[in-house]
Amino acid sequence: MTADLIKPQAVVCLLRDTLRLADNPALVAAAREAQRLQALLIPLTCLQPNRWAAEQFGFARAGPAWQRFRMESLLALKADLEQQGSTLWTAEETLSQALQRVSASVEVCCVVTDLPLATEERLENAGLVSNGYRVIALESAELFDEAQLPFALSDLPSTFSKFRKAVEKKHTLSPAAPLAVPRLSALHKQPWPDPLEYLAQSGAQALQTVSHLRGGREAGLAYWQGYLESAALSHYKETRNAFEGLYQSSYLSPWLSHGCLSAREIWADVLAYEAQHGANDSTYWLRFELLWREFFHWYSRVSDATLFRKSGPEAREVAGDRGEKRLQRWVAGATGCDIVDASMRELVATGWMSNRARQLVASHLIYESGLDWRLGAAFFEAHLVDYDVASNWGNWAYIAGVGPDPRGGRVFNLEQQAARYDPEGVYQRRWLS
Numbered sequence: 001m002t003a004d005l006i007k008p009q010a011v012v013c014l015l016r017d018t019l020r021l022a023d024n025p026a027l028v029a030a031a032r033e034a035q036r037l038q039a040l041l042i043p044l045t046c047l048q049p050n051r052w053a054a055e056q057f058g059f060a061r062a063g064p065a066w067q068r069f070r071m072e073s074l075l076a077l078k079a080d081l082e083q084q085g086s087t088l089w090t091a092e093e094t095l096s097q098a099l100q101r102v103s104a105s106v107e108v109c110c111v112v113t114d115l116p117l118a119t120e121e122r123l124e125n126a127g128l129v130s131n132g133y134r135v136i137a138l139e140s141a142e143l144f145d146e147a148q149l150p151f152a153l154s155d156l157p158s159t160f161s162k163f164r165k166a167v168e169k170k171h172t173l174s175p176a177a178p179l180a181v182p183r184l185s186a187l188h189k190q191p192w193p194d195p196l197e198y199l200a201q202s203g204a205q206a207l208q209t210v211s212h213l214r215g216g217r218e219a220g221l222a223y224w225q226g227y228l229e230s231a232a233l234s235h236y237k238e239t240r241n242a243f244e245g246l247y248q249s250s251y252l253s254p255w256l257s258h259g260c261l262s263a264r265e266i267w268a269d270v271l272a273y274e275a276q277h278g279a280n281d282s283t284y285w286l287r288f289e290l291l292w293r294e295f296f297h298w299y300s301r302v303s304d305a306t307l308f309r310k311s312g313p314e315a316r317e318v319a320g321d322r323g324e325k326r327l328q329r330w331v332a333g334a335t336g337c338d339i340v341d342a343s344m345r346e347l348v349a350t351g352w353m354s355n356r357a358r359q360l361v362a363s364h365l366i367y368e369s370g371l372d373w374r375l376g377a378a379f380f381e382a383h384l385v386d387y388d389v390a391s392n393w394g395n396w397a398y399i400a401g402v403g404p405d406p407r408g409g410r411v412f413n414l415e416q417q418a419a420r421y422d423p424e425g426v427y428q429r430r431w432l433s
């Protein structure tokens with residue numbers, strides 16, 4: 001064999017939904033593995049056709065708001081990696097094709113990535129293993145490692161309340177301290193044209209944005225710093241149900257979903273805030289909400305493919321069809337129910353909708369429009385800037401009564417809700433006029 005045919009060894013760190021250098025367990029493990037093997041470390045991300053260019057139930061899987069936030073986050077990540085002497089390699093094909101492309105210039109000895117969150121990622125990781133890759137998968141998006149949970153995953157509590165109580169009862173259980181940025185080895189630019197460069201110029205320009213929602217870690221940290229300084233956290237519990245308004249709820253979900261910020265960092269900052277400014281129901285409540293996210297992440301893993309079937313993880317037969325006209329009215333914000341129509345128009349125009357509004361439009365789709373809940377979940381997937389597979393499909397299944405709800409579904413009184421949370425009708429007028 002001639003010297004120029006000997007390829008350098010490389011550890012690939014596959015960055016899926018953890019787009020940051022700090023508190024990134026997979027990146028830390030990949031850097032350590034690369035050092036141990038004296039191999040290159042290649043941070044790789046894939047703009048996979050099954051996500052970026054596919055449809056489900058007739059809706060795009062990655063809509064403009066999500067794509068834009070993702071692009072901003074990837075470009076910011078690339079810049080952060082370059083500051084460390086490394087860079088980000090980006091491929092537009094499936095993961096296995098991307099790895100073949102990478103293998104043209106290096107010998108991939110290991111792939112390190114996040115613990116799969118849902119079926120697609122699980123199958124993808126399984127495919128890597130069957131193609132002969134050594135795969136290391138680590139919890140990167142959660143507060144707790146599986147080993148820390150006070151129960152075996154097969155015994156995951158059936159409801160959020162039981163989950164939360166089990167977690168809170170174990171006093172020794174707290175999220176590990178966020179990890180520092182690891183030392184990264186030098187890496188040259190990817191040996192094929194970078195799709196980020198031309199994608200950054202195109203797409204999603206027509207979308208109105210919620211002005212403070214900009215992708216990337218720096219933007220997320222700056223926003224979060226402003227939130228903490230405003231002391232909004234001390235009143236969070238009273239304001240978080242509002243339909244709109246800066247700092248009414250935390251607005252952290254886009255940065256958490258794209259992995260620009262980690263839940264453990266937010267948790268640690270809330271504890272530090274409590275130590276400095278005092279703890280109250282509101283400061284606790286943000287951590288309570290992060291536990292909802294945590295619950296849905298583990299619930300998604302346990303449910304696997306059942307999360308996406310109509311009868312859901314709980315295997316309950318529910319009504320709901322695919323009536324095209326009713327669906328179009330819901331999608332267009334033309335149901336005749338003002339709070340639903342205003343919320344749907346906001347979602348389509350901006351990619352954002354408050355938690356309260358998400359519950360109300362879901363209730364309408366399922367119980368008033370009589371549609372299959374998965375149409376709503378797919379539409380949200382196409383439009384939410386903060387789309388997260390576990391939180392989205394888990395919440396939809398919950399409201400539809402096929403998920404982890406002890407009451408077997410949630411039907412909201414829409415008029416009462418609108419009167420309570422938008423008493424002057426300001427939010428509704430903004431989007432209906």
Ligand SMILES: Cc1cc2nc3c(=O)[nH]c(=O)nc-3n(C[C@H](O)[C@H](O)[C@H](O)COP(=O)(O)OP(=O)(O)OC[C@H]3O[C@@H](n4cnc5c(N)ncnc54)[C@H](O)[C@@H]3O)c2cc1C
Pocket residue numbers: 240249250251252253254256257286289290292293294296353354355356358359362380384386387388389391392393395396
């Ligand atoms: C039908 C439906 C679909 C949803 N789809 C998504 C989704 O795709 N991505 C997503 O991140 N959230 C989703 N949620 C949960 C929730 O609505 C959003 O996380 C929240 O509105 C984001 O705003 P915020 O960051 O200001 O949240 P806050 O109310 O300030 O909460 C703080 C954080 O806690 C977490 N959180 C709060 N409520 C929930 C919840 N019910 N489930 C899971 N995590 C929660 C989020 O990470 C959030 O950023 C959905 C809820 C419903 C009812």
